[in-house]
Amino acid sequence: MRGSIPSPGPETSRYGGNTPCVEVRIGEELVLFDLGTGVREFGQAAPRPVEGAIFLSHYHYDHLQGLPFFGPIFDPRSRFVIRGPTRDGRTVKDVIAGQMQQPFFPVTAEMVFRAHLEYEPFAAGDRAHVGQGVITAIETHHPGGNLAYRIECRGRSIVYATDTEHGTARDAQLVEFARGADVFIYDAMYTEDEYLGRSGSPRIGWGHSTLETAVKVADDADVGTLVLFHHEPTRTDDAMDELVKTAKRLRKNTIAAKEGLVLKL
């Protein structure tokens, strides 16, 4: 939910200060999108052992930082398939191993991850089956690349499109990819005023989008619920309330991601 860096504190406690981790249940099957700091609390609450499919959008810290503190990864009875894009010749396995190295972290993944792990490179156009669900991906416009994911199951669908900047040919691809989704989770880190530099320095080229664009993409793709995501870390809960009000005026069926928010499809 929170973008770029964890932002704990009294002013962010309602929407939450953890970085992205989205849990989806397809029946009994578990899917996790991203391993931001939110996965730590998921891991504490989840009954053991845990089995699941993990899909990583990209490897910026805020999307991977929770993994070394994800309890079930140390549990030999737990099992995960971790999928993510190959970037600059580095597979998802290489990237995770690279994160857990001296001097950044005291122990390596090989030394301490006791869960049964499989790593599978995943790219735009690939398909994965999890239970009765089918998961596909496209590239979005973000520094170093990012995958948006779509999960389909028995006529229901969720699109997870974090970390994407509008203004390229990929916008139209994303609209097609998100077409008719019941839930559309989209990077609405900034307001248009912030993005364009009408308040503070411009954020153009930083790889993120705006709530105004979120509404436009959601309308163009004719989605059900728009979920504003990857909140600006300095935005307080009160400022988030205002932002959600503005968004709802533009598009009624819009909410903001919140820690612990549950949506049923």
Ligand SMILES: [Zn+2]
């Ligand atoms: Zn991010």
Ligand SMILES: [Zn+2]
């Ligand atoms: Zn990013």
